[in-house]
Amino acid sequence: MKSIIFYTTKSGKCPVKAHLDTLSDNQVTKIAWVLKLIRELDQVPAKYLKKLTNTDDIWEIRVDVGKDTFRLLGFFQGRELIILTNSFQKKSQKTPLNEIKLAEKRKKDYLRGR
Numbered sequence: 148m149k150s151i152i153f154y155t156t157k158s159g160k161c162p163v164k165a166h167l168d169t170l171s172d173n174q175v176t177k178i179a180w181v182l183k184l185i186r187e188l189d190q191v192p193a194k195y196l197k198k199l200t201n202t203d204d205i206w207e208i209r210v211d212v213g214k215d216t217f218r219l220l221g222f223f224q225g226r227e228l229i230i231l232t233n234s235f236q237k238k239s240q241k242t243p244l245n246e247i248k249l250a251e252k253r254k255k256d257y258l259r260g261r
Contacts, residue, residue, distance in 0.1 A: 149186045154232040154253050166234045177212045203251045220250035
């Protein structure tokens, strides 16, 4: 079973948790369900987890709740640990480049030990 943790900044802030705290109970419940699926399944459907091309090995967790679309970005450390760096409500077809760059920066910070 995989483990999922949320990236924490040097100052102790957790951007993913802060974003989740702004969402409705229904939205958080669906996101939690998808995260549980990713933790437990060996083969996760691409509908929920997809590697982003042309990135520094950044993965995207995809969650649709009604008409709302949410994305959580992160990376694998080894095969069993996923570090989620940022999350956002998606409003366009493409994943915003600034969100990808933020995930890549936080990955470097994490791996460097900050």
